[in-house]
Amino acid sequence: METVRVSASKEYNVYIGSGFLSSLGERIKEIKNPCRAVIVSDDTVYSLYGGTVKKSLEKSGFTVCEFVFPHGEKSKSLLTFGEIQEFCAENSITRTDLFVALGGGVTGDLTGFAAASYLRGVDFVQIPTTVLAMVDSSVGGKTAVNLNAGKNLCGAFYQPIAVYADCETLSTLPEETFSEGCAEIIKYGMILDGDFLTFLQNNSIKDNIEKVIKRCVEIKRDVVNRDEFENGDRKLLNFGHTIGHAVEKCSNLTISHGNAVSIGMVIAARGAYKTGMVNEDFTKVLLPVLEANSLPVKCEFSAEELYAAALSDKKRSLDTISLIVPEKYGLCKIQKVSVKDLKEFIKQGLN
Numbered sequence: 001m002e003t004v005r006v007s008a009s010k011e012y013n014v015y016i017g018s019g020f021l022s023s024l025g026e027r028i029k030e031i032k033n034p035c036r037a038v039i040v041s042d043d044t045v046y047s048l049y050g051g052t053v054k055k056s057l058e059k060s061g062f063t064v065c066e067f068v069f070p071h072g073e074k075s076k077s078l079l080t081f082g083e084i085q086e087f088c089a090e091n092s093i094t095r096t097d098l099f100v101a102l103g104g105g106v107t108g109d110l111t112g113f114a115a116a117s118y119l120r121g122v123d124f125v126q127i128p129t130t131v132l133a134m135v136d137s138s139v140g141g142k143t144a145v146n147l148n149a150g151k152n153l154c155g156a157f158y159q160p161i162a163v164y165a166d167c168e169t170l171s172t173l174p175e176e177t178f179s180e181g182c183a184e185i186i187k188y189g190m191i192l193d194g195d196f197l198t199f200l201q202n203n204s205i206k207d208n209i210e211k212v213i214k215r216c217v218e219i220k221r222d223v224v225n226r227d228e229f230e231n232g233d234r235k236l237l238n239f240g241h242t243i244g245h246a247v248e249k250c251s252n253l254t255i256s257h258g259n260a261v262s263i264g265m266v267i268a269a270r271g272a273y274k275t276g277m278v279n280e281d282f283t284k285v286l287l288p289v290l291e292a293n294s295l296p297v298k299c300e301f302s303a304e305e306l307y308a309a310a311l312s313d314k315k316r317s318l319d320t321i322s323l324i325v326p327e328k329y330g331l332c333k334i335q336k337v338s339v340k341d342l343k344e345f346i347k348q349g350l351n
């Protein structure tokens with residue numbers, strides 16, 4: 001078992017290993033006295049792993065209740081958020097109890113925000129079960145739900161008290177969902193770690209999954225330790241996301257986050273080169289590694305459609321938008337772009 005320690009406004013460990021789900025209760029008991037535990041999970045994940053987690057928590061003295069919601073991005077909504085709050089109130093959950101997020105990024109973001117808000121803040125643990133959630137969303141404390149206007153527009157920075165990534169759960173992940181997580185993995189190599197990017201170009205992610213997850217969590221940990229509340233460096237983690245979120249929005253959330261980020265990174269790299277922001281075209285690095293991991297690199301939406309969707313992105317401040325663009329091999333920079341120039345940037349990035 002590998003451990004990565006995060007030192008943000010809250011200090012906590014991220015555990016990465018295989019086959020420890022059935023002893024989770026014992027592990028959580030090391031940091032939290034037995035209490036009432038609310039497992040929040042989607043229907044797919046709960047049917048696969050809910051029973052094991054519940055049994056393990058009960059064996060260690062926790063009293064468990066569960067809130068299960070329909071899988072998919074559309075559940076990351078104010079509606080489901082409200083249902084969780086009401087469920088907790090009806091079940092007399094108190095401030096000293098515990099939320100347990102069991103699932104992918106949708107579950108983690110939703111549960112984290114519910115934990116941040118219920119009684120003004122209840123402890124929560126993340127048990128990520130997708131590649132994407134293990135390498136990215138479970139670590140660093142960004143929690144949110146989507147609004148009609150765009151992704152993640154309502155949320156909070158709220159750190160978990162621990163993260164338990166059991167890679168054995170990835171064995172049931174559909175191939176496509178596994179690939180979607182690879183977009184965020186490649187993102188880390190592109191923004192901050194050339195050696196890691198080279199490793200990804202030459203090796204299979206699947207065959208090295210624990211090592212890859214650990215490296216991604218370390219990179220994210222370092223960024224979050226420096227800039228938890230995204231006043232500077234943390235913006236780098238949004239590489240591919242401004243346009244990616246626009247892709248998700250244009251697709252009415254039918255294109256997954258990972259696939260949208262893949263497309264967003266390509267548009268950002270190409271747009272940056274063709275508009276003269278950077279001297280090198282890093283699509284030559286990006287395209288082969290994304291395609292080798294079965295990720296999409298093209299988009300069916302027009303520059304006009306993406307532009308309109310991107311304008312509601314929360315990273316917009318007044319009349320500028322922060323874009324993350326690859327400047328060197330394994331290094332991105334934050335580039336402010338005026339809103340009026342964004343459409344041309346997207347247009348150039350599309351082809």
Ligand code: NAD
Binds near residue numbers: 141142
């Ligand atoms: P997801 O949570 O919807 O999971 C994808 C699908 O896989 C779901 O249908 C789920 O039921 C299924 N699934 C999950 N684990 C499984 C398993 N082990 N076996 C079989 N099926 C399984 O989506 P995701 O890709 O994990 O996360 C995407 C979300 O994460 C987006 O909402 C995105 O905005 C968010 N995100 C947040 C952050 C952050 O920092 N908070 C970072 C990146 C992405």
Ligand code: GLY
Binds near residue numbers: 140237238
């Ligand atoms: N996934 C972006 C961030 O955590 O900042």
